[in-house]
Amino acid sequence: MDNIIHDLKTERQNVSEGLPAGYKLVPVAFYIISIATVFLCLFFYLSKKAYESTETVMRERLTQAQSQQSGFVAQQNAISAESKKAEGIAKWLEGSRPLQPVTVAVGRSMGKDSTVAELSLDRNPEIPAHTFMQLKIDGGGSQQLEHTLSAINALDYQTYSAQQVKGRNSTDFQATLIYTDR
Amino acid sequence: MNNHKSACLVLIMLVVGMLYGVNELRNATNSARDITAQVQTEAETGEQQAQLAQIQLKSLESKTADLRTAYSQWQPHFANYRSAQDAEQRIAEVIREGDVFLISQKFETKEIEKGALISDALVADLVVEDDYAKTLNWLGRLEEAIPSCRIARCNIKRGDRGNDIHLELKIQIPVLR
Numbered sequence: 001m002d003n004i005i006h007d008l009k010t011e012r013q014n015v016s017e018g019l020p021a022g023y024k025l026v027p028v029a030f031y032i033i034s035i036a037t038v039f040l041c042l043f044f045y046l047s048k049k050a051y052e053s054t055e056t057v058m059r060e061r062l063t064q065a066q067s068q069q070s071g072f073v074a075q076q077n078a079i080s081a082e083s084k085k086a087e088g089i090a091k092w093l094e095g096s097r098p099l100q101p102v103t104v105a106v107g108r109s110m111g112k113d114s115t116v117a118e119l120s121l122d123r124n125p126e127i128p129a130h131t132f133m134q135l136k137i138d139g140g141g142s143q144q145l146e147h148t149l150s151a152i153n154a155l156d157y158q159t160y161s162a163q164q165v166k167g168r169n170s171t172d173f174q175a176t177l178i179y180t181d182r
Numbered sequence: 183m184n185n186h187k188s189a190c191l192v193l194i195m196l197v198v199g200m201l202y203g204v205n206e207l208r209n210a211t212n213s214a215r216d217i218t219a220q221v222q223t224e225a226e227t228g229e230q231q232a233q234l235a236q237i238q239l240k241s242l243e244s245k246t247a248d249l250r251t252a253y254s255q256w257q258p259h260f261a262n263y264r265s266a267q268d269a270e271q272r273i274a275e276v277i278r279e280g281d282v283f284l285i286s287q288k289f290e291t292k293e294i295e296k297g298a299l300i301s302d303a304l305v306a307d308l309v310v311e312d313d314y315a316k317t318l319n320w321l322g323r324l325e326e327a328i329p330s331c332r333i334a335r336c337n338i339k340r341g342d343r344g345n346d347i348h349l350e351l352k353i354q355i356p357v358l359r
Contacts, residue, residue: 065228088299
């Protein structure tokens with residue numbers, strides 16, 4: 001212990017009394033702490049550098065993830081916008097099915113003794129997919145009407161709210177036609 | 183205070199200084215560790231959100247695939263008519279090509295649905311009287327030539343002459359602006 005303590009002073013005669021026994025721990029503690037400080041500083045410095053390095057990597061991952069997410073969200077928005085337009089067009093097309101096949105089917109369904117006196121097809125302004133049909137057939141009677149409705153059904157149209165009025169030699173029929181995708 | 187005690191005091195101060203320095207470095211390291219942990223959590227959360235966004239994108243793509251395919255097929259037909267004049271001209275061409283006897287025609291631009299994709303349409307009121315087969319064939323060609331058109335009203339009566347029919351049409355052609 002004396003040798004360790006004496007390391008701190010040059011070779012000379014003591015001009016004062018030695019330290020009390022308790023005070024001798026101070027230089028010992030100094031040596032221990034000095035050594036520990038070197039190791040701890042090295043440890044903490046390396047740890048700090050490692051954390052900073054990891055942080056840089058994580059920030060790059062975060063930036064990349066955010067960039068990817070932005071790209072995906074942008075694509076989602078583009079698809080949503082396109083889908084919205086597509087829905088608008090699909091809605092329009094749903095109410096725009098060609099009516100010429102119906103007129104032709106009605107005309108071709110007429111038998112020898114029957115003729116179409118009048119055929120009117122009006123789309124419902126609120127629900128254009130619903131077409132209100134008014135048909136007046138001269139001659140033929142119920143059988144002719146059934147034949148005509150079968151021809152319309154063959155085009156995948158269903159008749160709803162059908163009403164039929166029979167005259168002396170004519171039949172008035174009206175119904176709502178709705179296309180049914182089979 | 184003698185020299186020994188002064189030396190002890192100096193050593194104690196150095197010890198305190200070293201402890202302080204080490205503690206500061208420890209705090210800085212802990213701070214760096216906390217920041218790294220926080221950034222790591224953010225990065226992992228960000229990656230999870232990116233994965234979620236990718237899954238949602240794929241789901242949205244598959245859900246809307248049919249709709250968007252139909253849109254890509256139909257959009258050119260709608261894009262042909264950017265103004266009422268385009269639509270009017272097309273109808274005139276179809277009438278000329280069909281060579282049907284046109285009794286009257288009236289065109290007007292009408293607002294169909296405010297704010298919708300298809301908000302405006304050219305509304306054409308046509309009255310045609312010609313041979314039965316010729317007129318119905320022409321009607322079919324009209325719907326084929328302008329696939330985006332909607333026949334809002336179709337009224338067929340007997341014509342004035344033998345095999346003629348009197349056809350009244352109300353046609354709507356969407357105009358995309």
